[in-house]
Amino acid sequence: xxxxxxxxxxxxWEGLEGRDRHxxxxxxxxxxxxxxFDILVAELSPLVWHVARSNGLDRTSAxxxxxxxxxxxxxxxxxLSEPRALAGWLITTTRREAQRVSHRGAGQVELSSEVAEQxxxxxxxxxxxxxxxxxxxxLWSAFHNLTQRCQELLRLxxxxxxxxxxxxxxxLHMPHGSIGPTRGRCLNNLRALYxxxxxx
Amino acid sequence: xxxxxxxxxxxxxxxxxxxxxDPMPAGLxxxxxxxVAIDDIDDIxxxxxxxxxxxxxxxxxxxxxxxxxxxxxxxxxxxxxxRTGERQRIDGxxxxxGAHGVEVRVADHGSSTTTADEGGRFVLTExxxxxxxxxxRMHAEQSRTVVTPTVDL
Numbered sequence: 001x002x003x004x005x006x007x008x009x010x011x012x013w014e015g016l017e018g019r020d021r022h023x024x025x026x027x028x029x030x031x032x033x034x035x036x037f038d039i040l041v042a043e044l045s046p047l048v049w050h051v052a053r054s055n056g057l058d059r060t061s062a063x064x065x066x067x068x069x070x071x072x073x074x075x076x077x078x079x080l081s082e083p084r085a086l087a088g089w090l091i092t093t094t095r096r097e098a099q100r101v102s103h104r105g106a107g108q109v110e111l112s113s114e115v116a117e118q119x120x121x122x123x124x125x126x127x128x129x130x131x132x133x134x135x136x137x138x139l140w141s142a143f144h145n146l147t148q149r150c151q152e153l154l155r156l157x158x159x160x161x162x163x164x165x166x167x168x169x170x171x172l173h174m175p176h177g178s179i180g181p182t183r184g185r186c187l188n189n190l191r192a193l194y195x196x197x198x199x200x
Numbered sequence: 201x202x203x204x205x206x207x208x209x210x211x212x213x214x215x216x217x218x219x220x221x222d223p224m225p226a227g228l229x230x231x232x233x234x235x236v237a238i239d240d241i242d243d244i245x246x247x248x249x250x251x252x253x254x255x256x257x258x259x260x261x262x263x264x265x266x267x268x269x270x271x272x273x274x275x276x277x278x279x280x281x282x283r284t285g286e287r288q289r290i291d292g293x294x295x296x297x298g299a300h301g302v303e304v305r306v307a308d309h310g311s312s313t314t315t316a317d318e319g320g321r322f323v324l325t326e327x328x329x330x331x332x333x334x335x336x337r338m339h340a341e342q343s344r345t346v347v348t349p350t351v352d353l
Contacts, residue, residue, distance in 0.1 A: 037236065041232050041233050045224060046224050049224040050218070053222060059225065063231075066228060068250065071236060071246070071349070072248055075246040075248065101250070139214075140221060143217065154214055155218055157211065158219065184207060187207050187211065190210065191206075
């Protein structure tokens with residue numbers, strides 16, 4: 001916790017990557033190392049951001065949710081007994097928080113998560129987007145007409161790199177074998193929306 | 201990496217659009233790191249407050265002082281921000297009322313503290329502008345502390 005402790009000694013997460021690195025940071029953060037917590041915030045906030053954006057939040061609300069989720073982790077730090085489960089915890093917490101915020105914002109009645117999964121998100125795009133051409137506009141519009149779960153899966157696939165199905169699957173609590181086919185179905189849905197939109 | 205598989209081509213386009221059109225906002229990591237850098241965190245039973253109205257908040261983010269509300273559990277905090285030259289004045293009202301401790305942290309500017317009166321009202325003057333976080337210590341005890349996400353005032 002003190003500055004002295006964090007000074008010269010090599011950090012346990014140095015040289016590690018991905019899940020191993022973040023698990024090492026979690027263990028250090030639980031022992032009071034704030035620099036370890038800051039690394040988690042720096043490296044895993046994009047995950048939280050894209051889950052928030054997939055779950056119906058505009059960019060301003062998503063910014064708040066990113067902070068809320070990390071404050072919640074700070075609060076629950078000692079209660080997360082499995083450091084390798086951090087990404088999954090972040091995803092679950094972000095979804096719950098996003099639901100809470102969007103229900104409040106729209107003044108809607110509570111939706112079951114099953115219904116929410118089928119709802120297309122209402123926010124079509126960021127305000128100041130610059131789209132390269134008409135095809136980009138149509139594809140981006142089609143993307144936002146996908147279900148929230150498809151948007152989430154595709155965004156996380158982008159984040160993780162296309163080969164890392166395992167990490168995405170674990171974070172989404174999906175069986176490893178089903179993520180490829182699920183992604184394929186989401187891409188088929190996207191293709192259908194895209195071509196439907198362009199009127200061809 | 202080029203591939204002729206149609207799924208991979210579509211995925212590449214999606215990746216480009218997601219990365220170009222909806223990246224995480226600049227400075228969000230730094231604002232979050234500021235929000236979690238709370239002193240004596242080990243002794244605090246932390247509760248995270250939510251801003252009550254995002255549209256009002258968007259107005260505040262646009263640089264216009266105004267009223268914002270946040271809440272957690274049974275606690276509601278209303279805050280009105282008024283510009284006073286380069287600085288600002290913060291008028292607040294806590295419900296349920298009580299002599300709660302209030303701290304306003306501003307990034308790179310330290311913090312200001314006060315205690316609400318019995319009616320739950322508090323005033324902080326000469327508060328610097330910047331990335332701002334509020335902490336409310338219920339009944340002035342460290343043990344139960346409500347924190348907010350930051351807002352740029």
